[in-house]
Amino acid sequence: MSRVGIRTGAPPAQPGTWPLNLAPRPDFFDDPDRACNGQPPELFFPTKDDGKALHAALAICRRCPVMAACREWAVPISDLYGVVGGTTFKERKRIRAARAEQ
Numbered sequence: 817m818s819r820v821g822i823r824t825g826a827p828p829a830q831p832g833t834w835p836l837n838l839a840p841r842p843d844f845f846d847d848p849d850r851a852c853n854g855q856p857p858e859l860f861f862p863t864k865d866d867g868k869a870l871h872a873a874l875a876i877c878r879r880c881p882v883m884a885a886c887r888e889w890a891v892p893i894s895d896l897y898g899v900v901g902g903t904t905f906k907e908r909k910r911i912r913a914a915r916a917e918q
């Protein structure tokens with residue numbers, strides 16, 4: 817099953833679509849209070865050396881009412897790039913590794 821816009825690591829093309837353009841789209845993404853609702857997708861793809869932008873993206877997730885569900889959805893997807901569910905790509909990789917050892 818393809819997940820549009822996440823395999824290349826590049827932000828989705830259409831503004832305001834992150835992470836709505838992902839397929840399959842989890843039900844919680846329809847929550848109108850989702851903190852990334854209407855945000856520019858670029859915010860969730862900070863460059864490697866831009867700590868300020870990274871913290872800004874993480875701050876958006878931290879105020880999101882569906883963060884826990886979003887993180888649980890995101891962690892198993894190994895080719896999901898960007899900030900999702902209050903985690904970075906590397907953090908999700910570490911969580912997957914830790915869970916695999918349990």
Ligand code: SF4
Binds near residue numbers: 876900
């Ligand atoms: S946790 Fe972050 S990526 Fe997930 S829905 Fe909320 S704001 Fe969007």
